[in-house]
Amino acid sequence: MTEDLKIPLEIPYICTLIYEAFRIPVFHLDASGGLEYALPANFSAPPSAKDTGSMLAATLRHAGETKETVYPDAASLPFIYTTRYLENFMIWRLPPGLHTAGILIAGPSMSASLTPENTASLLRDHDIPATRHEQWLNYYSTLPVLSRIRLYHAAILLYTLVTGQALSINELLMDTRTMNALPETDTSPDLDVSYRREQTWLHHDPMLEKSLFLHIRNGDKAALLQAHMSFSEEQFGLLSRKSQLRSKKNLAISSITLATRAAIDGGLFWEIAYTLSDWHIQHIEELRDIPAVENAQMMALCDFADHVRDNRRSRLSRTAALCQNYIFNHLYEELSLDRLAEVAGLNGSYLSQLFKKETGFTISDYIQRERIEEAKRLMDSSSITLSDIASRLHFNDQSYFTKVFKKYTGATPKQFRNRQGMYN
Structure with missing residues (x-):
């Protein structure tokens, strides 16, 4: 697709455009993983890494993108990777045929701001000692906040600037690699409602939820993925005061329960739907970090949509x-x-x-x-x-x-x- 492609834009210039447009750190690594270019120049590594180089190496390693990995063809796309500490990175190994090689990484960023209570809950989930919580709080406060949909648009812009070719968000969402809580209080639900309104942290519009599960009922995975991107982190409720991970698992289980009903309404055999539900919930219960739970939740919803679609293709009365x-x-x-x-x-x-x-x-x-x-x-x-x-x-x-x-x-x-x- 990009064989013998000639482009007028140099990678440092493209990195600058992405950085200025989204205010997100951007790094260009050579084919061996060495740092070629970085913005901003004074980037501070997270508490989990000793420096920028080790952060990038760990990100690539955990994302399955080691320097030995070579995509099999030029159709490789950027993808979003979320760390266990909820940092988002957009990663793209430049395809063959360009005038330069290597890897482009944009990040870290956050999908939503974390409160001190959220941060403490998250760090407890990963056994980070309380003496280091302030260090993490300071780090999180420096990260840019980009919703998931904006980060995907940044990936699309990067791809187009480098290749000169169009890319739809569905192509990214369908890529197999891609697949905030309230502050803890002891107050009543009425006061929680007041707090959310004051902070404009409102729950999602019920129509968004209805639309999401309608796509499962219709067996339309592409539309489901698009609808899912309409939800922001602030619109999800808090289903555990003590653990961010538990809260995410509870949210995932709730959504799978609703998806099960939607799939049955869409014509899926109820025993198949319930069995799928059991299997996905059991899998989610075994996971140990939030990104894995979120990915498993999305895969579960897609699984229901696929089963409804396949069932409908039989065109039975x-x-x-x-x-x-x-x-x-x-x-x-x-x-x-x-x-x-x-x-x-x-x-x-x-x-x-x-x-x-x-x-x-x-x-x-x-x-x-x-x-x-x-x-x-x-x-x-x-x-x-x-x-x-x-x-x-x-x-x-x-x-x-x-x-x-x-x-x-x-x-x-x-x-x-x-x-x-x-x-x-």
């Missing part, structure tokens, strides 16, 4: 989807046409014709196929015998189970399990 959902949830029970007709509220003969027309399967064949898929999942556990699997899934006998299994997989249950053992 509500009746056929209702039957599929019932079959999915009751594979371990006796399933009959009469029971499905009762669930769907239709005549059995008409339901059979409708289901075959929309899915390409008779109801009995579809049930068999789903039971074989479930059998394959159960085979991952060596403690469950093949005869037990057949019995659980209501196959009349082992030979019938083998016959049906081979019909859908091309192998007998024993052959399939042996193959799986080879790959595990």
Whole structure:
């Protein structure tokens, strides 16, 4: 994309433009990671680093951008990396074909100002001794505040200045690498409301939230990512007084709960939606820093949107989807046409014709196929015998189970399990 590209602007000039426009520190590193250019010249390193060079090296290392890393093609894009201390860095390894090489880094910056109480909570989460809190407070007070959306626009401007090419925010948001609390008080909720209004730290407009989850319901991940960028840090509530990390986890869990309902409203099988919810919440509970939680939250919301989209692509009527959902949830029970007709509220003969027309399967064949898929999942556990699997899934006998299994997989249950053992 940028092969043999000639541009009139020099990197130091571009760095100056970004610095003057956004008042954010900018650094140009050579291909070996050595510092070529820096603005401002008197930049002070954070308390977590002994100097600017070690800060940049640590940032690249933790962001997975070591000097040995080379992007596979010229389509590499800038991306945003957030440290465990909530500093934001925009990082871009310059693609091949330019007149210069190396890495551009803009940062650190903050998405929102931190109060002393927020800072103390964050530092406690990372076991920073109280004797060093004032040092961190002073450092945070020097950082520029750029909302996440402004930082993405800075990345777009940088990309365009260097390459001469347009870049949309969706391209950055869809990049797989990208994926503030109230002061602690002992006062009543009424006084907290007064404090937020005085400080203009208002919660988000409910319409923004409604729009966000509407995109999940519609299976529109691109629109979801755009809507998510409309939220600023100050608009989120405080869900733990003692820990910033706990507050972020609680917020993430709340959003996943709402996303689960939105996905079900969008037609996703409710058992799939609840299972996704359980899995993502369990994952978030295991995380130990705020950037990881925020990234996992965004990935969870996107996962719901993707599942709704994929489900909608099947273009099933509500009746056929209702039957599929019932079959999915009751594979371990006796399933009959009469029971499905009762669930769907239709005549059995008409339901059979409708289901075959929309899915390409008779109801009995579809049930068999789903039971074989479930059998394959159960085979991952060596403690469950093949005869037990057949019995659980209501196959009349082992030979019938083998016959049906081979019909859908091309192998007998024993052959399939042996193959799986080879790959595990």
